[in-house]
Amino acid sequence: MSAKTETLLSILKLQPVVPVLIVEDVASAVPLARALVAGGLKAIEITLRTPAALDAVKAVAAEVEGAHVGAGTILNARDFEAAVKAGSTFIVSPGVAPGVLAAARDSAVPLLPGAATASEVMTLREAGYDVLKFFPAEQAGGAAYLKALSSPLAGTVFCPTGGISLKNANDYLSLPNVVCVGGSWVAPKELVAAGDWAGITKLASEAAALKA
Incomplete structure (x- = not known):
């Protein structure tokens, strides 16, 4: 196992659920991340889906003690490099492209x-990746599909993301090839908009109590 894989696994194993965040306003990034960390969710993915995303990564990396902030929705080498420059400790992509793999190698x-x-799993294994995101999880076949991959593709572990909630998270977390899940339910838009950080900490605590 490579040093980078070990680093990634050490981050993903911090908790059963990695919050997947869409940050609209950079001013909410730090209190949101602090609320999640207070609830026990230290690894946080901020997706590059808004103009505020890179500044949010930068703010959380600089100001939130105990947080391991990563950047998601990385689609090309330019995004990869910008996210690393902003302070991301891990990078997440919804699929894979040669430019992203080249940036990751360097x-x-x-x-x-x-x-x-x-086929995508096999291609990534040939490129040296044994820890993958399964996305979009529910739409691609759910926990039953991922369970079916566990025997022929033994040795690969996944962080399923997409359509996962408190209700079905354990369906995934009980699988032998799942290290954690990704979910946006721990930071609902309405709670973020209201600045209800205590409410988000409560949701984070419930998620952190799930068994990985």
Whole structure:
């Protein structure tokens, strides 16, 4: 196992659920991340889906003690490099592309690349990746599909993301090839908009209590 893979696994094993965040306003990033960390969710993925995302990564990396902030929705080498520069400790992509793999090869920051089929998993394994994001999890076949991959693709572990909630998280977490899940339910838009950080800490605590 490579040093980068070990680093990635050490981050993903911090908790059963990695919050997947869409940050609209950079001013909410730090209190939101602090609320999640207070609830026991230290590894946090901020997706590059808004103009505020990179500044949010930078703010959380600089100001939130105990947080391991990663950047998600990385689609190309330019995004990868910008996210690393902003302070990301891990990088997440919904799928994989040659430019992203090339940027990852040249970086000390680990990549969690996405896969949804056996062929994609095999391709990434050949490229040296044994820890993958399964995305979009529910839409791609759910826990039953991922369980079916566990025997022929033994040795690969996943962080399923997409359509996962408190109700179905354990369906995934009970699988032998799942290290954690990703979910946005721990930071609902309405609680973020209201600045209800205590409410988010409560949701984070419930998620952190799930068994990985």
